[in-house]
Amino acid sequence: MSEQRRLSAGIDIGGTKIAVGLVDRSGQIVCRQSFATPKEFQSAVSSITLTLGELLRAQALEFSALAGLGIGCAGPVNPRTGLVNNPYTLPGWEGGNLITSLQSRVGLPVYLENDADAALLGESLAGAARGFDPVVMLTFGTGIGGAALSGNAVFRGAAGEHPEIGHVPVMRGGAVCYCGRSGCLESIASGAAIEKAGQEHGFHTARDVFVAASVNNSRAKAIIDQALDATACAAWALLHTFLPQRFVLGGGIIDDHFRLFASAIQQSIDAAAMIPRHEIAVVKAALGNDAGLVGAAALAFRGTG
Numbered sequence: 001m002s003e004q005r006r007l008s009a010g011i012d013i014g015g016t017k018i019a020v021g022l023v024d025r026s027g028q029i030v031c032r033q034s035f036a037t038p039k040e041f042q043s044a045v046s047s048i049t050l051t052l053g054e055l056l057r058a059q060a061l062e063f064s065a066l067a068g069l070g071i072g073c074a075g076p077v078n079p080r081t082g083l084v085n086n087p088y089t090l091p092g093w094e095g096g097n098l099i100t101s102l103q104s105r106v107g108l109p110v111y112l113e114n115d116a117d118a119a120l121l122g123e124s125l126a127g128a129a130r131g132f133d134p135v136v137m138l139t140f141g142t143g144i145g146g147a148a149l150s151g152n153a154v155f156r157g158a159a160g161e162h163p164e165i166g167h168v169p170v171m172r173g174g175a176v177c178y179c180g181r182s183g184c185l186e187s188i189a190s191g192a193a194i195e196k197a198g199q200e201h202g203f204h205t206a207r208d209v210f211v212a213a214s215v216n217n218s219r220a221k222a223i224i225d226q227a228l229d230a231t232a233c234a235a236w237a238l239l240h241t242f243l244p245q246r247f248v249l250g251g252g253i254i255d256d257h258f259r260l261f262a263s264a265i266q267q268s269i270d271a272a273a274m275i276p277r278h279e280i281a282v283v284k285a286a287l288g289n290d291a292g293l294v295g296a297a298a299l300a301f302r303g304t305g
């Protein structure tokens with residue numbers, strides 16, 4: 001193979017924003033731009049290509065200087081075929097193919113992963129998961145995202161899909177989940193779940209519930225305690241399934257409440273008699289919102305050696 005290319009492009013696609021950046025092999029972002037997510041698939045592809053062209057021009061580079069393009073996209077997406085199927089956060093994009101559309105525009109290899117997997121790859125290359133394997137990452141925000149890395153590869157299931165850790169059952173008869181079941185981790189411990197439970201007691205947002213719980217409001221405390229119990233229960237299942245060297249916690253809720261959630265998971269680790277619990281630790285994600293962009297770019301380096 002010819003000389004290794006120093007940079008690749010990372011593209012982080014969310015429901016409200018798309019970030020495009022040039023990233024080096026150590027995971028450092030050289031430059032980046034972001035813009036509001038277009039409603040139509042084809043205009044998104046055009047905007048991504050234009051933005052990438054601008055970033056390259058500013059560096060006096062051409063598309064051919066890149067190792068490739070990596071995309072982390074709010075799922076469900078199919079990383080093998082490139083198809084987007086996300087009516088929840090990308091309505092109007094269904095049936096769009098990110099891999100073939102971008103490949104034909106830029107003439108480079110294009111790789112696609114679910115955004116949770118991309119974030120874990122970013123943390124693995126340059127963040128809190130660096131040097132550890134296996135790793136499980138949980139992202140607590142409006143919903144709960146999850147990803148697992150084992151043997152230096154993201155864990156894939158049937159049809160190349162990624163695990164839906166937010167729907168691990170944690171409580172029989174618990175809150176109803178949009179997936180059709182009830183008592184899922186996501187329907188109890190996500191920001192949306194905490195907000196919904198709080199509204200039944202006069203709170204407006206999840207943040208209000210956390211604040212009230214911190215000053216021992218009994219109703220708020222019961223909601224947060226239930227979320228922490230649900231997290232500890234899911235962690236127990238994940239610990240015994242994956243034996244991860246590191247649990248990486250990320251997302252908006254963790255930014256403010258890492259210690260609460262980490263100690264709930266640590267209690268599960270401390271109680272686990274059947275696994276090497278002293279080799280397992282909980283850490284906070286280090287790259288914040290950049291994890292998806294860095295991990296997406298890492299896909300291109302992985303694909304091209």
Ligand SMILES: [Zn+2]
Nearest residue numbers: 167177179184
């Ligand atoms: Zn569910």
